Amino acid sequence: MGSTWIWRGNYDRMELVDPTGRLHRSAGEREGKPLSAQGWTAVKEGDAVIVWSDSRPFDESRFPNVWILNVKAAQSARMDGAAKERMWKRAGLIGKPLESVRVYLVRVFHLDALSVERLETSGKPIAGRLATDDPMIRRVVRAAVQGLYALGLDIGEAEVALGGDGRIAVRSIWPQLRNAQLEAEAAQRFAAWYAAERAERADRLPLLIGADPEFALVTPAGRVAAASRFFGAATGGAAGADAMLVGRRLLYPVAELRPEPAADPAALAAGVRRLLLRAARRIGDPSLRWAAGAMPVPGLALGGHIHLSGAPLTTRLLRLLDSFAAFPLALIEDPAGRGRRPRYGTLGDYRMQPHGGFEYRTLPSWLVSPAAAKGAFALALLCAREAWTLPYIPALEERYVEAYYAGDRAELAGCLDRIAASLTAAASWRELAPYIEPLLDAARRGASWDEKADIRLKWRIPLI
DSSP states (O other): OOOEEEESSOTTOEEEOOSSOGGGGSTTOOTTOOSEEEOGGGOOTTOEEEEOOSSSOOOGGGSTTOEEESTTHHHHHHSOHHHHHHHHHHTTOOOSOOSSOEEEEEEEETTEEEEEEEEOTTSOBSSSOOOTTSHHHHHHHHHHHHHHHHTTOSEEEEEEEEOTTSOEEEEEEESSOOOHHHHHHHHHHHHHHHHHHHSOOTTOOOOEEEEEEEEEEEOTTSOEEOGGGTSOBSSSSSEEEEEEEETTEEEEEEEEEOOOOBSSHHHHHHHHHHHHHHHHHHHOOTTSEEEOBSOSBTTBOOOEEEEEESSOOOHHHHHHHIIIIIHHHHHHSOGGGGGGTTTSOOTTOEEEOTTSSEEEOOSOBGGGOHHHHHHHHHHHHHHHHTTTTOOOOGGGSHHHHHHHHHTOHHHHGGGHHHHHHHHHTSTTHHHHHHHHHHHHHHHHHTOOOOTTSOHHHHHTOOOO
């Protein structure tokens, strides 16, 4: 379990990657050459396969319970430019035309930038590789990763344009690495990392879940009261006011909670309620409505970010979170929440955290009720626990991704039965079912939360 293979279009010749580097020191061997080549039956449950062919679609049915990277390579290569641009536009990666453009080529392997080069108009590199610690280059890299992810890819090369005003747009994608040395080095590093992740280790950190949900304070006239009146900036502590750039002004209109991480949904929800009680004592204005959801006030998007530590960040886990958390919550959110996307709520949106884990940023603010909160926590926790075994990933199916961004609940509901079947077959289902079943039931009934309601009522927070 935990071997990595390369598929170049021939199922009878699956190449096994050596994660130890022994082969690289063998006389006469090309650096990065696979250890051996075998038929597809040599690939076992728990292995990973890298699809490095864009000439024919990959048959996933041959490889149950195997992680397939770059499974959309052939489809992406055959897709016309207009179709790709439509997919990038709905993910917020293309906007108005850019001026004073600089273009960069970014080579990506599973969320990591292998190299970044600036290109001339002719497409040739201007200089050597650029450092990725520059803030602007980090934004270019992020756009490249998102551009690949939006096409269902994990590996490839992206051309990203940077405008003089700082705006960024993805221009093109190639679903392979066209540098043999980088390809070999990246495959070896990945194989070593994957083997270590799939091995049983005594030093593995416990899986914890955290959050930083947002809510807004709304006056009787329907205007947003700045949370900074009651809280300091959200730079530390258990609660604060989150920053938002409006025009050229940095404002702090939104309140953010930061409960201590926990091992189960009920404990994390209890931490959220304690912070809401503390916030009520600080605000002390009963006339203000506490609002949550996706967009409870026109133009004001709220997030319900979830933090995971003790689980490796992978594109597979991100797509599971999209499928099993973002899709069900989109089915029960207030219809007005559609306006949150694509500027916010982009599928696969994440950020690394200092604690060593990561933050999944796609979800709206589930603070609308304890049931929605605990359902979101449990779905994220189940995805993290069962990341290697959940068999169904509707976030790789174009019709459901399109329905998510368009707010087409009828179409998106088409994947709900298979989502439920995958969840109920998971080892963690019995423990987490009490938190998840109410959310799935609401989605089946077509129910939605009410973003005009005051969240204090359902959280049992005194109004005075």
